[in-house]
Amino acid sequence: MAIMTGVDTKASDHEPYESLIGLKAPTGTIKPSNLCHFVLRTKPENYQKMVKWYIDFTGGFATHVAKSITFIAYDEEHHRIGIAPREDAIPRPADGSPVVGLGHAAFGYKSLSELADSYEQKKKMGIRPVWVVNHGPTTSMYYVDPDGNMVETQVDNFDTVEETVAFMGKEEFHKNPMGADFHPEEFVKRVRSGEDDRAIKKRPDVGPRTRKEDFPPQTYLATC
Numbered sequence: 001m002a003i004m005t006g007v008d009t010k011a012s013d014h015e016p017y018e019s020l021i022g023l024k025a026p027t028g029t030i031k032p033s034n035l036c037h038f039v040l041r042t043k044p045e046n047y048q049k050m051v052k053w054y055i056d057f058t059g060g061f062a063t064h065v066a067k068s069i070t071f072i073a074y075d076e077e078h079h080r081i082g083i084a085p086r087e088d089a090i091p092r093p094a095d096g097s098p099v100v101g102l103g104h105a106a107f108g109y110k111s112l113s114e115l116a117d118s119y120e121q122k123k124k125m126g127i128r129p130v131w132v133v134n135h136g137p138t139t140s141m142y143y144v145d146p147d148g149n150m151v152e153t154q155v156d157n158f159d160t161v162e163e164t165v166a167f168m169g170k171e172e173f174h175k176n177p178m179g180a181d182f183h184p185e186e187f188v189k190r191v192r193s194g195e196d197d198r199a200i201k202k203r204p205d206v207g208p209r210t211r212k213e214d215f216p217p218q219t220y221l222a223t224c
């Protein structure tokens with residue numbers, strides 16, 4: 001991976017972590033064939049809300065329901081998400097401090113048109129994004145579930161993994177791995193206008209940025 005040069009001090013927390021660069025498993029290590037599912041613990045009082053939210057969010061259905069766990073499927077897999085109520089589960093800190101463990105999970109969509117449709121469908125269900133950003137590799141919308149877990153909906157901006165990885169190695173991405181925020185309603189308009197997807201997918205140059213908070217608060221989210 002490329003080493004950054006001449007990086008703005010604002011980007012100092014995204015400096016290369018030398019000892020991890022180029023790290024690779026030994027040749028022949030067996031790899032999983034699939035990332036199959038994730039399971040979220042919840043408090044019993046939020047169990048129904050969480051199950052309903054993920055069914056709505058994914059357009060899915062429950063394949064197994066019990067007092068101890070519900071499995072949710074939405075594609076060829078028997079379950080992609082599990083929701084498990086636990087009386088003894090420790091809730092997230094009320095002040096929003098990050099907790100150890102999963103940061104977020106991302107669901108991929110086939111096209112910008114699907115992402116726009118998904119955004120509008122979710123909006124009608126009262127599910128609104130908290131962060132909308134062109135990362136460079138992906139065009140992404142982030143949501144927060146009823147327990148405060150973050151999930152992302154995304155579309156790949158490049159046609160191939162090779163092109164994506166090449167972009168992720170560029171200085172442009174080291175200087176700004178966060179991306180450029182956009183307005184979801186403007187995004188929907190552009191997609192529906194017939195504008196070339198490649199133009200919409202191209203990340204605008206907004207200069208160095210290593211944190212979501214580097215931009216002013218997204219006041220538009222209250223209205224989208």
Ligand SMILES: [Fe+2]
Nearest residue numbers: 104105106152
């Ligand atoms: Fe992500």
